[in-house]
Amino acid sequence: MQVGITKFPGTNNELDVKRVLKSLGIKNELIYPNDVKKMDDMDALILAGGFSYGDYLRPGIIAVQTPIIENLHDYANSERFVIGICNGFQMLCETSLLPGVLSTNTSTKFISKWVSIKTRVTSSPLLKGMANRILRIPIAHFEGRYYDANEEITKLANKNQIAFKYCKDDGEISLEDNPNGSIENIAGIINAKGNVLGMMPHPERASFQYLGSEDGRIIFENLIEELKC
Amino acid sequence: MLTIEELGKIESVLEREPNKGELAVFEAMWSEHCSYKSSRRWFHLFKDDASYVELGIGEGAGLVNLGDDLLIGLGLESHNHPSAISPYDGAATGVGGIIRDILSQGCRPIAILDSLRFGELESQHSQHLLENVVRGISFYGNCCGIPTVGGEVEFAEPFENNCLVNAMCVGTIAKDKIVRSSASKPGSFLVLYGARTGRDGIHGVSFASKDLSEKSEEERPAVQIGDPLMEKILIDATLELVEKELLNGLQDLGGGGLSCAVSEMTHKGSTGALIRLEDVPLREKNMEVWEILVSESQERMLAVVEPQKLELVKEVLSRYDLTFSVIGEVTDNSHCIVYYKGNKVIDLPVDLIVDGFPEPERKIEKPAYTSNLLEIGFPLTSDLRKDILKLFSSPNIGNKSWIYQQYDQHVQIQTVFSAGNDAAVLRLDNGKYIALSLDCNSFMVYLDPYHGTANSASETMRNITSVGAKPLAFVDCLNFGNPEKPESYWQFVESVKGLGQFSHDFNLPIVGGNVSFYNESQIDGKEERINPSPTIGMLGLIEDPKLLLKNHFQNQDNHIIIIGETDGNLGGSEYLRYNHGILKGSIPLYNKEREETSMKAIQLLNEASYLESCHDLSNGGLIIALAEMTFERNIGVSVTLDKLSNTKKLMNEESLFSESPSRYLIEVIPNNLEEVEQILRKNNVFYSVLGRTQKEPSIEIEKTVLFKIDELRKIWERAISNKMDGKND
Known part of the structure; x- marks a missing residue:
């Protein structure tokens, strides 16, 4: 079993994800923009965060022109798991594997802080056993304001594709705890098949006790559990 | 500009x-910024060695051995002048420079900390900066x-036209992988890699070596422009070159550009260099020889590579799509010789470039303001x-999250304590924890540079102590006015003496640093x-991770103890300055014994696991420290003030607001009180x-003054944000 972690010029979370996978005893490889063949050997793919190509023009837009992301639709169609974190989520939306867009935070500032997010009820194996669970987890982004047309959001909600919402520490979902202006406090979504997850918060930054939270670890554990099946 | 004496020497x-090209090299290398010509005569006052210092002052990073041969690299530098003129690019490239x-x-590189100083936050100019x-x-x-895990900010009128931007970078390296910034082997190639060379940052060091004026705006081309994507690729590529041990020497191109990197590396290696300037990759046409030599274009490194490793280096750099070029060789003739299209354009002895400047005479005169007495009539309010x-509501006291939430504090997943604590704490790969603090109290230093500096350094040490760490080493960034003015130079010399005393008193080596003079301006003929x-x-x-100390109250019904005597002197306090507009008189004096006794007490109690939490007293005094400890967990506190001093009956203002050094607050559970007191x-x-x-x-004081925690926290939380977020309303 092997998990690939994408590394574009400017990606800077790949070693963090690697450390978490290593602690779970999972073999992993960095996948560079031209490594299409290597990518196809991977049982799952994690699009790590950072500033691919400096986020120049707009986040993710240059990365999605590369061979590995051009190959990503085929990869995802083969039912394999893809998790996009932060910049990776931006790429998934940019390449339309997930609906919607991530635009500039309402504060027009980069925001780095700990937040709480509430896991919604979904059928995705990646979120197995997590329904209504509240996670303490860091965010760090300039463009994390999720947006789509109202009817699309309703569709997402009806199909249980909303994965996470920003909330209070006790799970109450209020505008006050929406850090970036995302519509409906959305922090992460999944595709209809449930094998592609995109999220702005960083589960790898909440995966060790010394960091103050291990709440994000379960997402990686679920992934590994599924790969073992 | 070179002085007549300097020209004569050359x-x-x-x-x-x-x-013309040679003059440009001298102008850059003999500038105050590169040469330290007014400052280095005093550096002998610093303690600069210890058994665990692997590399001290003089290269890009000071290296400290934590044991297990894992080294911590420390660097601290100013980017004041560029930030005053072009705050966004100036600050960005300041960070870029210290990383390289x-x-x-x-x-x-594993962490960044920033120290920022601006004019009063009411000023629109300061808000903009x-x-x-x-x-x-x-x-x-x-x-x-x-x-970016920590730092500090101060707002005060004297910084209105001369803001300060100091950036610190911390890194790790295994002892057997260290690279030196020297070119020691003749016959090695000089490989320039990273960004292409353009006209940005021409004369940056000269610009940084004079006072700012109304005309400074015209010097905007002297400010460099940064490209962080290029920097990130440069970091990734360099780390691979280091890991594979392909480099014989390495230095970034910072102040003074190519001329500085070549001459400093050959000087350290007691060698010379032969450079072919036409091989420098340019991004602009028709650049002149002198422009190529002193351009401060960002994101460039100069590597010394032995011939047999050149192909391997080229392979790595090509894989990262980095521009590179072999621009010359290391020679054994102690000269820096530059050819351009077949013509010899520079031929200078390396020693002369790096070390040959005549040290200018500097006069010292104690400023009159230091004799002003502080006379206070109590009650002040x-x-x-x-x-x-x-x-x-003072921005110097209030919460700084408006600033640090804009910095990614958690990438690299090592951040245990981020900004907002007494010190940042990182957990390293090998399981060790380090603490980092960057601090200064400019008001105390202004009133008394000797005692103020020693106290200010002690405060940084208290920050480190308050999270359960033992201080090991430090770097400094000495920001001062024009050294050619006797009063300004007096401030510098006194301050360095105080810092030197502190470093010896606590056996703390200074492993690196930077001096930034000329933080003065002439505005409408007025000297600032x-x-x-x-x-x-x-x-x-x-x-031991068990020693990690929290800085906030952990539980109700615990005892609060203040360690260290309050001497009651309000001189230099934020209270007098912010609330009453008074900044004069004497300040609490530096006292090594008291500082050491208090620090040792904290360490002793912590090792015996008697401390629930700990917080040092600094800006704003006791009342601020107490309140800060309540904010995180909303745990209240009730205190009396009658035993803060053995020697003096203190007024309430003195008890609450004095910034006497050597003090900490600790939280102790009832069961441990007796043993702790013993x-x-x-x-x-x-x-x-x-x-x-x-x-x-x-928060109750003497059962008479009462605050709801919420009431204070709201004011504290909005001290900066209400001015910054409100400005667009």
Whole structure:
């Protein structure tokens, strides 16, 4: 079993994800923009965060022109798991594997802080056993304001594709705890098949006790559990 | 500009007139910024060695051995002048520069801290600078994937036209992988890699070596432009070159550009260099020889590569799509010789470039303001409660999250304590914990540079101590006015003496640093000088994770003890300055014994697991420290103030607001109180049990003054943000 972690010029979370996978005893490889063949050997793919190509023009837009992301639709169609974190989520939306867009935070500032997010009820194996669970987890982004047309959001909600919402520490979902202006406090979504997850918060930054939270670890554990099946 | 004396020296050594390119090299290398010509005569006052210092002052990073041959690299530098003119690019490239400095020793950058100083936040100009400096740091550091984990900010009128932007970078490297910034082997190739060379940052060091004026705006081309994506790729590629041990020497191109990197590396290696300037990759046409030599274009490194490793180096750099070029060789003739399209354009002895400047005479004169006496008529206020509320709204006291939330604090997943604690704490790969603090109190230094500097450095040490760490080493960034003015130079010399004393007193080596003079301006004929600001960046080691100390009250019904005597002197306090507009008189004096006794007491109690939490007293005094400890968990506190001093009956203002050094607050559970007091008495530590924590979320002083925690926190939280976010309303 092997998990690939994408590394574009400017990606800077790949070693963090690697450390978490290593602690779970999972073999992993960095996948560079031209490594299409290597990518196809991977049982799952994690699009790590950072500033691919400096986020120049707009986040993710240059990365999605590369061979590995051009190959990503085929990869995802083969039912394999893809998790996009932060910049990776931006790429998934940019390449339309997930609906919607991530635009500039309402504060027009980069925001780095700990937040709480509430896991919604979904059928995705990646979120197995997590329904209504509240996670303490860091965010760090300039463009994390999720947006789509109202009817699309309703569709997402009806199909249980909303994965996470920003909330209070006790799970109450209020505008006050929406850090970036995302519509409906959305922090992460999944595709209809449930094998592609995109999220702005960083589960790898909440995966060790010394960091103050291990709440994000379960997402990686679920992934590994599924790969073992 | 070179002085007549300097020109004379050059001509007498060369026995000819220097040409235009050579003059540009001297102007850069003999600038105050590169040469330290006014400052280095005092560096002998610093303690600069210790058994665990692997590399001290003089290269990009100081290297400190934590044991296990894992080294911490530390660097601290100013980017004041560029930030004053172009805050966004100036601050961004300041961060970029200090990252490359520690990269020069092969370090993987793991943390950034920033020390910022601006005019009063009411000023629109200061708001503009703060907004853009923070944005620049955020843009650059975040993109490079290095967490910004701490720092400080101060707002005061003397910085209105001379803001200070000091950036510190911390890295790690294995001892057997260290790279030196020297070119020691003749026959090695000089490989320039990274960004292409353009006209940005021409004369940057000269610009940084004079006062700012109304005309400074015209010097905008002297400010460099940063490209953090290029920096990130440069970091990744360099770390691979270091890991594969392909480099014989490495230095970044910073102040003075190529001329500085080549001459400093050959000087350290006792070699020379032959450069073919046409091989420097350019991004602009028709650049002149002197422009190529002193351009400060960012994101460039100069590597020394042995011939047999050249192909391997080229392979790595090509894989990262980095531009590179072999621009010359290391020679054994002690000269820096530059050819351009077949013509010899520079031929200078390396020693002359790096070390040949005549040290200018500098005069010292104690400024008149230091003799002003502080006479206070008590009570200072008829409404103490109102006075306290006002102090919480000072941007120097208030919460700084408006700033640090714009910085990625968690990337690299090592951040245990981020900004907002007494010191940042990182957990390293090998399981060790380090503490980092960057701090300065410019008001104290202004009033008394000697005692103020020693106290300010002590405060940084208290920050380190308050998280359970033992201080190991530090770097400094000495920000001062014009050294050619005797009063300004006096401030510098006194401050360096104080810092030297502190470093010897506590056996703390200074492993690197930077001097920034000329932080003065002439505006409408009026002379404006910054408060002298010797910024200290300190490293501490937490030997056992169990020793990690929290800085906030943990539980109700615990005892609160103050360690260290309050001498009651209000001189230099934020309270007098912010609430009453007074900044004069004498300040609490530096006292090594007291500082050491208090620090040792904290360490002793912590090792015996008696401390629930700990917080040092600094800006704003006791009332601020107490309140800060209540904010996180909403745990209240009730205190009395009658035993803060053995020697003096203190007025309430003195008890609450004095910024006497050597003091900490600790939280102790009832069961341990007796033993803690025993230990304190046995060690002759001055202490006083102030009161108890409580469930009721309020702060009570002498049962008479009462605040809801929420009430104070709201003011404190909005001290900066209400001015910054409100400005667009």
